[in-house]
Amino acid sequence: MRLTITTCILLLILSTVNISAKIVFETTDGIYIMDDDGSNVTRLTEAVSPGPPCWSPDGTQIVFTKRDNPRNLERRHIYLMNADGTKIRQLTTLNDSLRDSYPSFSPDGKSFVFARLEIIENRYISYICVMDIESGHIKLKKTIETGVNDPEFTPDGRHIVFSGSPSLGQSGANIWIMDADGRSRRELLPPLKEGNPLLINRFDAKFSPDGTQMLYFQSETTFERIDGVGHIIPQAYRYIIYNLITGQSKELSIPKNYKPSGVDWMDGSNAIVFSAWQIKLDEVVTSERNYDIFKYDILRSELTQLTDDVNRNDYQLDWISDDVLSVTPLDKKKVRWGTLKQ
Numbered sequence: 001m002r003l004t005i006t007t008c009i010l011l012l013i014l015s016t017v018n019i020s021a022k023i024v025f026e027t028t029d030g031i032y033i034m035d036d037d038g039s040n041v042t043r044l045t046e047a048v049s050p051g052p053p054c055w056s057p058d059g060t061q062i063v064f065t066k067r068d069n070p071r072n073l074e075r076r077h078i079y080l081m082n083a084d085g086t087k088i089r090q091l092t093t094l095n096d097s098l099r100d101s102y103p104s105f106s107p108d109g110k111s112f113v114f115a116r117l118e119i120i121e122n123r124y125i126s127y128i129c130v131m132d133i134e135s136g137h138i139k140l141k142k143t144i145e146t147g148v149n150d151p152e153f154t155p156d157g158r159h160i161v162f163s164g165s166p167s168l169g170q171s172g173a174n175i176w177i178m179d180a181d182g183r184s185r186r187e188l189l190p191p192l193k194e195g196n197p198l199l200i201n202r203f204d205a206k207f208s209p210d211g212t213q214m215l216y217f218q219s220e221t222t223f224e225r226i227d228g229v230g231h232i233i234p235q236a237y238r239y240i241i242y243n244l245i246t247g248q249s250k251e252l253s254i255p256k257n258y259k260p261s262g263v264d265w266m267d268g269s270n271a272i273v274f275s276a277w278q279i280k281l282d283e284v285v286t287s288e289r290n291y292d293i294f295k296y297d298i299l300r301s302e303l304t305q306l307t308d309d310v311n312r313n314d315y316q317l318d319w320i321s322d323d324v325l326s327v328t329p330l331d332k333k334k335v336r337w338g339t340l341k342q
Contacts, residue, residue: 021035021036021266021267021319021320021321021322021325022034022035022036022055022059022319022320022322022325023035023036023273023293023306023317023318023319023320024044024053024054024055024062024317024318024320025053025262025275025293025314025315025316025317025318026050026051026052026053026064026314026315026316026317027050027312027313027314027315028312028313028315029046029312030043030044030045030046030050031043031044031045031050031053031062031064031085032044032314033083034306034307036266036273036295036306036319037306038293038305038306038307041307043085044062044081044084044085045064045066045081045085045088050064050065050066050067051064051065051066051067051076051078051101051102051103051316052064052065052101052102052103052150052262052315052316052318053316053317053318054103054104054105054112054318055083055105055318055319055320056105056109057105057107057108057109057324058109058324059083059320059324059325060082060083061080061081061082061083061109062080062081062082062083063078063079063080063091063103063104063105063112064078064079064081064103065077065078065079065100065101065102065103066079075098075099076099076100076101077090077091077092077093077100078090078091078092078100078101078103078112078114078131079091080133091103091112091131091133091136092114092131098116098117098118098119099116099117100114100115100116100117100129101114101115101117102114102115102148102149102150102151104150104151104152104153105153106130106153106157107153107155107156107157108157109133110132110133110134111130111131111132111133111139112130112131112133113128113129113130113140113151113152113153113160114128114129114130114131114151115127115128115129115148115149115150115151115162116128116129116141116148117148125143126143126144126145126146126147126148126165127141127142127143127144127148128140128141128142128144128148128151128160128162128178128182129141129142130160130180140180140181140182142178142182142185144162144164144185146164146165146173146174146176147164147165147173148162148163148164148165149162149163149164149165149173149203149204150162150163150203150204150205152205152206152207153180154177154207154211155207155208155209155210155211156211157180158179158180159177159178159179159180160177160178160179160180161175161176161177161188161205161207161214162175162176162177162205163175163176163201163202163203163204163205163216164176166199166201172192172196172198172199172200172201172202173201173202173203174187174188174189174191174192174202175187175188175189175202175203175205175214175216176188188205188214189202189242197222198220198221198222198235199219199220199221199222199223199232200218200219200220201218201219201221202216202217202218203216203217203218203219203260204216204217204260204262204263206263206264206265207244208265208268208269209265209268209269210269211244212243212244212245213241213242213243213244213269214241214242214244215239215240215241215242215263215264215265215272216240216242216263217237217238217239217240217260217263217274218237218238218240219234219236219237219259220234220235220236220237220238221233221234221235222235226284231284232285233282233283233284234257234259234279234281234282234283234285235281235282236256236281237256237257237258237259237260237276238251238254238256239251239252239254239258239260239263239272239274239296240252241298252272252296252298252301253301254274254296254303255278256281257278257279257280257281258274258276258277258278258294259276259277259278259279260274260275260276261274261275261276261277261291261314261315261316262274262275262315262316262317262318263275263317264317264318264319265319266295266319268321269298270297270298270299271295271296271297271298272295272296272298273293273294273295273296273306273317273319274293274294274296274317275291275292275293275294275314275315275316275317276291276292276294277289277290277291277292277313278290289313290310290313291313291314291315292305292306292307292308292309292314293305293306293307293314293317294306
């Protein structure tokens with residue numbers, strides 16, 4: 001009996017020693033994962049210019065976008081792989097006039113929502129699509145006149161939230177919501193005011209696990225012509241939590257020059273993780289991009305830098321709790337940065 005108990009304890013220790021909450025993120029040279037303290041960075045794919053990755057609800061798979069040809073920005077497919085980077089398979093098929101992007105799993109893990117861009121008679125048509133993973137059947141294809149960015153299901157699976165795309169002459173892009181069957185599309189946040197000198201774009205809406213709050217970022221820019229050339233001049237980037245019950249908004253104390261690429265909740269609703277590029281405001285942006293990943297503790301208003309690689313940009317990301325993870329992927333080259341910054 002003593003031997004059995006000892007063996008069980010050892011097995012328990014061995015089975016849990018590598019468990020850690022994970023961040024999956026896209027870079028300029030592939031898709032990586034790492035522990036959510038910035039350690040154990042692991043490269044999963046070597047695809048050039050991959051698209052935003054997303055964890056499956058059980059943490060066993062990752063869905064992402066990949067270009068067929070790095071020089072062709074239009075042609076993209078959506079792929080699925082195991083959490084250790086193995087068994088990559090293509091989920092969507094395209095012709096030269098289509099682009100699929102921003103895949104995100106449904107809460108039950110059986111399907112995923114994504115944005116599709118189709119070119120018909122030199123016109124761009126945007127859709128929100130939902131595909132059943134097992135059958136490969138597209139069970140929803142909804143035309144969206146405002147354009148589509150970052151679609152994802154709400155935690156209860158009853159709705160899809162997404163952001164639009166700014167068009168010439170408009171005040172910016174807002175965040176929208178619709179029923180999971182494509183009906184009742186409406187603006188989730190108050191409409192943008194016409195005539196505002198700032199171009200305001202709201203992107204990357206993420207619902208909290210309990211569905212009561214929504215995290216998103218807001219960019220504020222102006223347009224100027226300098227020597228006959230048009231330039232977008234950044235004024236501020238804001239990280240905002242919107243309470244879906246009270247309708248109240250709270251801006252986080254993150255520097256306004258942190259231009260975001262991706263954002264997600266972390267540690268339940270106690271922190272956020274995001275990718276950002278530190279730029280100079282109210283100036284023409286001329287420097288090379290350098291996106292890194294940061295953690296922001298909401299309760300402490302504390303900002304921590306998780307990655308710092310001058311040779312790589314870290315873009316869109318997705319966090320998953322250790323509650324649903326089993327073990328760290330094996331047989332992969334790992335790098336420990338040791339460069340956490342306050």
